[in-house]
Amino acid sequence: MISPEYQQEYYQALLEKKTEYEGLFYVGVKTTGVFCRPTCPARKPKFENCEFYATAQEALLASYRPCQRCRPLSHPNHVSDVVRILVEAVEKEPEKRWREEDFRQLSVDESTARRQFKKRFGMTFVEYARARRMGLALKHIRSGQTVIDTQLSTGYESSSGFRDAFARIMGAAPTLLTEDRVLKASWIDTTLGPMIAVSSEEALYLLEFVDRRGLEREVERLRIKTKSAIIPGMTEPIRLIEQELNTYFSGKSTTFTTPLQLLGSPFQQQVWDQLMKIPAGETRSYAQIASALGKPSAFRAVAQANGANQLAIVIPCHRVINSNGELGGYGGGLTRKTWLLQHERTPLQAIQSSNALIHEQGEYNS
Incomplete structure (x- = not known):
């Protein structure tokens, strides 16, 4: 969801139907259950009934359906027949899991649907249908x-x-x-x-x-x-x-005390235990974790165990990177992984700077 400092600005843009805000946000309307683009011609909701999202996918995952007036899942100046047909089909059966046969029944080419959805709003049709279902x-x-x-x-x-x-x-x-x-x-x-x-x-x-x-x-x-x-x-x-x-x-703590139930093989649990030993602000490679376990050749198995982690952030699989320094993969997306690492490094750097300053002052005073 959009951070609070932008919400008043985006609400004003919604009231004034400012075209320059197209693509910057979508608004979910709690009273109707739909989400709209900034220039929607419909009657404007009260601010307290609005939730603002950076992407259409976020609005879908928050359970909003696309507005039939402003059609937020189509290009502002062009409504694709393929997009329209598929969106309407999803709304008829939102819990449906789509298969190849379903596209044939609608006389829609599956690759065309994937391409048009990806081009219009950054996700494939299958990702759209899944987001609506979820x-x-x-x-x-x-x-x-x-x-x-x-x-x-x-x-x-x-x-x-x-x-x-x-x-x-x-x-x-x-x-x-x-x-x-x-x-x-x-x-x-x-x-x-x-x-x-x-x-x-x-x-x-x-x-x-x-x-x-x-x-x-x-x-x-x-x-x-x-x-x-x-x-x-x-x-x-x-x-x-x-x-x-x-x-x-909020940057106040990087420790978690919530009791966990870990469902994994003994090896996976050993890997997860190693992950929780990586200090915030630091990273380790898959090879380093394998070595710490006494199995230096098991770095691929470590990577698989890392990917099997079901407790994001708490078991910090985002702190594991490739041996060459590249980020590697992350189930929540590389953008989030980058943000989490930077977020954890910032307080660490501040502490180190503070300690260095104290050390310098101590030497000066002595």
């Missing part, structure tokens, strides 16, 4: 609605239809949930975008950015491995990690 699921997580309220608000008159949709998105039908087989999930807003936290009443199992590639499969693997269902809700570990993320992003 946005709906995360909407219920974010609000903590009960199952019956969710069914009604989503527009499913048939309870069986809702159960099917719920199962496709979250992995288990609501009627099959039992208290001892339930993990709870909640939405956490952060400086780098929304995250999803999943935990039991005792420990945190998953913490990921909601736009991470493969998040749905990751949630599904967690559900299968724990033999649990994942439903909207709040737990003490989620409350604690939300507080600790706030202090982390």
